[in-house]
Amino acid sequence: MLVVKAAGAEIRQEWCDHFAGLLPDLAARSFDAPDIRDEEVTYALVWEPDPGWLARFPKLRAIFSLGAGVEHITADPTWPRHVPLVRMGSEETGQRMGEYVAWACLSLLRDARDFALAQAERRWDYKVGDATAQDVQVGIMGMGRLGGAAVPMLRGLGFPVAGWSRSPKVVEGAICFAGPEELDAFLAETRILVCLLPATPETERIVDAALLAKLPRGAAVVNAGRGSNLVTADLIAALDSGHLSGAVLDVFDREPLPAENPLWSHPKVTVTPHVASIARRRERARFVAGAIRDFEAGRPLPNLYHPDRGY
Numbered sequence: 338m339l340v341v342k343a344a345g346a347e348i349r350q351e352w353c354d355h356f357a358g359l360l361p362d363l364a365a366r367s368f369d370a371p372d373i374r375d376e377e378v379t380y381a382l383v384w385e386p387d388p389g390w391l392a393r394f395p396k397l398r399a400i401f402s403l404g405a406g407v408e409h410i411t412a413d414p415t416w417p418r419h420v421p422l423v424r425m426g427s428e429e430t431g432q433r434m435g436e437y438v439a440w441a442c443l444s445l446l447r448d449a450r451d452f453a454l455a456q457a458e459r460r461w462d463y464k465v466g467d468a469t470a471q472d473v474q475v476g477i478m479g480m481g482r483l484g485g486a487a488v489p490m491l492r493g494l495g496f497p498v499a500g501w502s503r504s505p506k507v508v509e510g511a512i513c514f515a516g517p518e519e520l521d522a523f524l525a526e527t528r529i530l531v532c533l534l535p536a537t538p539e540t541e542r543i544v545d546a547a548l549l550a551k552l553p554r555g556a557a558v559v560n561a562g563r564g565s566n567l568v569t570a571d572l573i574a575a576l577d578s579g580h581l582s583g584a585v586l587d588v589f590d591r592e593p594l595p596a597e598n599p600l601w602s603h604p605k606v607t608v609t610p611h612v613a614s615i616a617r618r619r620e621r622a623r624f625v626a627g628a629i630r631d632f633e634a635g636r637p638l639p640n641l642y643h644p645d646r647g648y
């Protein structure tokens with residue numbers, strides 16, 4: 338049996354309906370269904386499971402995260418670490434993140450926030466920026482699956498692209514940097530910093546005043562990784578001092594972003610409500626069903642969480 342723990346009864350029913358079509362031999366149930374016997378549960382698809390809940394199932398064979406991030410599962414000290422944990426990985430997640438990053442970079446390049454503020458006051462603020470995309474290097478912190486998907490889209494728009502990751506890699510169309518020792522060189526040429534890092538102890542508050550100071554004056558920041566990657570007060574200070582020219586933020590320490598948070602009204606900040614890359618449920622169900630079929634046939638699970646790396 339596959340149990341689904343997601344917000345909203347209708348949404349859970351939609352998941353179960355997708356799985357009924359995709360995996361007809363595996364019963365799919367909402368986590369609160371009355372007929373679930375713990376020892377029958379072999380797979381769990383979850384978002385923010387209650388602490389202790391996953392540990393109830395003695396025959397669990399794999400856990401699937403509804404999102405690419407898994408900190409909502411690993412934050413539970415009792416989660417069953419011997420069970421493989423799969424991070425969401427549908428192709429559509431990459432497509433959507435690429436679209437978001439391309440949109441955010443173009444918005445920053447073409448002063449979209451300034452024009453939106455001027456329009457709200459019916460002001461004809463005529464200004465044409467100097468740079469084109471060719472002049473603006475985008476630096477992706479976290480050149481993984483999603484960062485890699487953004488590269489060809491950014492390149493297609495004319496942006497030079499660089500990436501920074503934990504381990505060295507070769508990505509077509511991007512200059513690649515890796516590890517703490519190459520971070521400064523990566524930042525020195527980055528005009529738009531795009532954070533697509535997972536939430537781990539190593540990446541917590543990595544984008545702070547010291548890191549922002551290493552970006553060229555006038556640089557901008559996009560955060561679509563996790564709120565915990567960023568020190569918000571340091572970002573606001575760098576915007577207010579003129580060191581940074583703008584920011585597009587999709588993820589926050591507290592979500593929904595509280596109404597009193599200064600980011601909402603900051604003239605240089607565009608806020609989006611954690612929507613950068615939420616693939617359709619049908620596409621994510623296909624990814625999960627394909628992984629379960631492969632696993633049942635003895636093939637490896639994709640996109641596994643590695644406890645030693647923390648993501």
Ligand code: NAP
Nearest residue numbers: 405406479480481482483502503504535539561562613614
């Ligand atoms: P991924 O394939 O695992 O990529 C993560 C990247 O971060 C990898 O390049 C990894 O380096 C790098 N990294 C991790 N720790 C690092 C460190 N300490 N120093 C330098 N680089 C480090 O994950 P993904 O699927 O691209 O997803 C990335 C994150 O995006 C997720 O964890 C989630 O937080 C966020 N996300 C947000 C949304 C949204 O809607 N806003 C949607 C989906 C995902 P290596 O390549 O060397 O492993």
Ligand code: GLV
Nearest residue numbers: 403404405406425
């Ligand atoms: C969304 O934020 C995800 O982790 O997929």
